[in-house]
Amino acid sequence: MALKILAANTIERLCCGAAPRAPRAPGAQGFTLTEMLVVIGIAGVLTSMAVPAMRTFVQSQQGSSAAGALVSSLSMARSEAIKEDAAAAGVIVCASSNGTTCDPAGVWNNGWIVLPPAALGAVPLQVVGALPAGMTMTATPAVASISFLSSGQAPALGAAFVAFRLCDARGATFAREVEVSLGGQIQAAPTVGQDVSGAPLACP
Numbered sequence: 607m608a609l610k611i612l613a614a615n616t617i618e619r620l621c622c623g624a625a626p627r628a629p630r631a632p633g634a635q636g637f638t639l640t641e642m643l644v645v646i647g648i649a650g651v652l653t654s655m656a657v658p659a660m661r662t663f664v665q666s667q668q669g670s671s672a673a674g675a676l677v678s679s680l681s682m683a684r685s686e687a688i689k690e691d692a693a694a695a696g697v698i699v700c701a702s703s704n705g706t707t708c709d710p711a712g713v714w715n716n717g718w719i720v721l722p723p724a725a726l727g728a729v730p731l732q733v734v735g736a737l738p739a740g741m742t743m744t745a746t747p748a749v750a751s752i753s754f755l756s757s758g759q760a761p762a763l764g765a766a767f768v769a770f771r772l773c774d775a776r777g778a779t780f781a782r783e784v785e786v787s788l789g790g791q792i793q794a795a796p797t798v799g800q801d802v803s804g805a806p807l808a809c810p
Contacts, residue, residue: 665774666798668738672772673782673794675734676718676743680752680784680792682732683720687754695723696762697731700751705733712750714743714770741774744810758790769801773809781807 679699687697700708703716720732737743746769754760767787774780783795785802795802 662776665740665776666780668741669772669774669780669782669798672737672741672743673784676770676772676784677792677794679718679720679732679734680786683752684754684758684760684790684792686720686722686731687756688758690723691756696753696755697722698751698753702730702733703736705735706730708751710750712745712748714745715741737772738774741772742810743770743772745770752786754790759788760786760790761788763788771807771809773807778807778809781809783807 683697683699690697698708698721699718700721701712701714701716702719703709703713705717705719708719708721709716715737717733717735717737719730719734721728722731747765749763749768752760752768753762763786765788767785770784770786772782772784779799781799783801785791785793785795787793793802795807797804799807801807
């Protein structure tokens with residue numbers, strides 16, 4: 607009897623076009639307040655760890671870029687002096703706050719320029735802008751400019767060499783140094799926090 611009823615119902619659905627019922631979708635479940643607070647807490651911890659690391663990375667990149675830019679400018683000036691046979695006036699690298707003229711005060715933080723020999727005109731061969739905020743660059747002994755002659759030498763330094771020291775808020779441990787000798791040799795210290803000879807640096 608039960609089989610007859612089941613068969614009748616099946617035939618009725620087929621002949622009358624009755625659509626089978628769609629299966630009921632499982633109910634959607636959202637986050638609870640506790641779960642949401644846990645996720646927010648984890649995100650906060652990760653952010654607090656990532657931000658200082660990112661700041662350190664940026665400062666290190668800025669220091670490396672500034673030292674590289676100085677080496678590039680000094681090397682360019684030396685090469686131009688040799689190429690243009692700048693025996694008298696020389697090719698000059700000097701501190702500059704306006705990107706066109708030398709700053710007699712020698713504030714290198716504001717940037718620097720490379721000037722050709724006077725006979726070739728006064729338009730800078732290269733202009734480098736101010737250092738990032740919080741970074742300083744000092745020359746020892748204090749000089750406002752360095753002049754390279756056709757020999758590649760820089761005899762007007764007034765010392766065996768001039769050391770440029772770049773520092774930021776992290777102190778001497780992360781300082782960088784670039785040296786220029788009387789003979790025109792340009793060296794960047796290979797180790798952060800040390801000078802060319804390997805001695806620890808000091809920041810103002």
